[in-house]
Amino acid sequence: MVPVLSPEALAAQGVEARATYARLAAAGLKLDMTRGKPSPEQLDLAEGMLALPGNRDHLTESGEDARNYGGLQGLPEARRLFGAMLGVPPELLVVNENSSLAVMHDCIVWALLKGVPGSAAPWVGQDVAFLCPVPGYDRHFGFCEGFGIRLIPVAMREDGPDMEEVERLAADPAVRGMWCVPTYSNPTGATYSEATARRLAAMRTGASDFRLFWDNAYAVHHLTENRPAPHDILGLCAEAGNPDRAFIFASTSKITLAGAGLAFFAGSKANVAWYLEQAGRRTIGPDKLNQLRHTRFLRDLDGIHRHMEAHRRLIAPKFEAVLEALDQRLGGLGLARWTEPEGGYFITVEMLRGSAKRVVELARGLGIALTPAGSTSPHGKDPTDSILRLAPTYPSLAEVRAAAEGIALCIHLAALEADGLERAA
Numbered sequence: 001m002v003p004v005l006s007p008e009a010l011a012a013q014g015v016e017a018r019a020t021y022a023r024l025a026a027a028g029l030k031l032d033m034t035r036g037k038p039s040p041e042q043l044d045l046a047e048g049m050l051a052l053p054g055n056r057d058h059l060t061e062s063g064e065d066a067r068n069y070g071g072l073q074g075l076p077e078a079r080r081l082f083g084a085m086l087g088v089p090p091e092l093l094v095v096n097e098n099s100s101l102a103v104m105h106d107c108i109v110w111a112l113l114k115g116v117p118g119s120a121a122p123w124v125g126q127d128v129a130f131l132c133p134v135p136g137y138d139r140h141f142g143f144c145e146g147f148g149i150r151l152i153p154v155a156m157r158e159d160g161p162d163m164e165e166v167e168r169l170a171a172d173p174a175v176r177g178m179w180c181v182p183t184y185s186n187p188t189g190a191t192y193s194e195a196t197a198r199r200l201a202a203m204r205t206g207a208s209d210f211r212l213f214w215d216n217a218y219a220v221h222h223l224t225e226n227r228p229a230p231h232d233i234l235g236l237c238a239e240a241g242n243p244d245r246a247f248i249f250a251s252t253s254k255i256t257l258a259g260a261g262l263a264f265f266a267g268s269k270a271n272v273a274w275y276l277e278q279a280g281r282r283t284i285g286p287d288k289l290n291q292l293r294h295t296r297f298l299r300d301l302d303g304i305h306r307h308m309e310a311h312r313r314l315i316a317p318k319f320e321a322v323l324e325a326l327d328q329r330l331g332g333l334g335l336a337r338w339t340e341p342e343g344g345y346f347i348t349v350e351m352l353r354g355s356a357k358r359v360v361e362l363a364r365g366l367g368i369a370l371t372p373a374g375s376t377s378p379h380g381k382d383p384t385d386s387i388l389r390l391a392p393t394y395p396s397l398a399e400v401r402a403a404a405e406g407i408a409l410c411i412h413l414a415a416l417e418a419d420g421l422e423r424a425a
């Protein structure tokens with residue numbers, strides 16, 4: 001990314017950018033583009049669900065009373081519905097409480113304390129490492145940081161992680177897991193290609209109990225009319241002779257209600273049996289009324305897609321507003337590039353090396369809160385200091401537009417400062 005304009009033209013831009021910054025700073029904005037949360041209007045889409053299953057409607061399709069204990073794996077009707085969404089047979093799906101992060105957390109803790117199917121011993125006390133595509137999701141990194149699991153970064157590309165690198169690193173027996181967000185990755189929006197999924201399923205690993213932590217958080221969160229189907233990672237792993245390789249996670253946090261949805265675990269028969277064995281010590285059963293509520297409300301896969309269309313109508317304009325603002329100020333300058341995601345919750349901006357922290361600081365001066373620079377890298381440290389994650393779903397469209405213009409301005413200013421061109425003005 002090399003500036004393509006003459007020093008004089010850039011100097012003139014510096015004058016304009018600083019004047020605009022001063023004007024915006026005086027306007028006293030208060031905007032937040034930090035976390036990928038659904039907006040109140042998105043939550044309103046599921047408001048009707050709060051009245052379900054309704055008075056006296058507590059019997060499941062097999063006539064069981066959903067108010068009572070039991071049903072550890074989840075209701076068959078809920079497993080059928082969300083199995084269809086994730087491309088997983090219902091018998092290999094477990095429906096849990098509201099948070100998929102909690103399910104991931106449990107799997108890591110149980111792997112540490114007990115090992116997973118195929119482990120010679122529990123992971124705890126051993127040198128354990130996870131591969132993590134970067135830019136990636138800070139909460140995935142946080143699990144590993146919290147439990148002393150080494151994080152090994154791997155570059156993220158448009159069709160998934162750099163597979164040459166993944167295959168080389170996975171040969172190390174210390175590498176026991178890998179974080180994957182296969183559809184509309186957090187934060188780049190990249191979707192793994194079929195070839196990437198096949199290579200992950202088939203690659204040789206040094207550890208016999210290696211697991212893909214396959215977090216399909218955005219499986220149906222499309223921003224265009226394209227609806228790529230989820231990869232059949234369980235089938236691909238089985239076909240490659242590694243049937244137990246994938247742990248699948250997902251939730252309805254960004255489908256129905258972020259704080260009151262359903263979370264899922266899926267895996268091979270052996271993995272599901274392992275999961276249920278541990279989970280059965282932890283609880284007598286999940287909240288099956290919430291499962292009924294979800295099946296009554298969403299009904300079938302078409303119902304899910306229709307519901308996600310309504311989300312798209314609310315959030316796609318916000319993504320467009322960010323892209324427009326970035327393009328308007330920075331297009332053709334060679335100072336930054338950004339993803340144009342077809343789904344998910346984020347836009348990633350890559351700017352000149354060494355300028356991301358400065359952009360966050362400049363944005364704070366305008367009253368715009370951004371995710372801290374570095375948060376998309378392990379330990380919160382981006383050695384290139386060049387990546388920013390923008391989360392446009394929560395604020396109103398007008399706020400998103402104002403914030404994006406401010407952010408684009410800060411990227412521009414930081415780049416001018418970095419080149420010393422500002423002083424030339």
Ligand code: PMP
Nearest residue numbers: 036099100101181186217251253
């Ligand atoms: N996984 C990814 C990749 C996410 O981006 C998020 C939300 N930001 C989550 C999981 C959170 O999942 P849950 O709400 O089910 O705990």
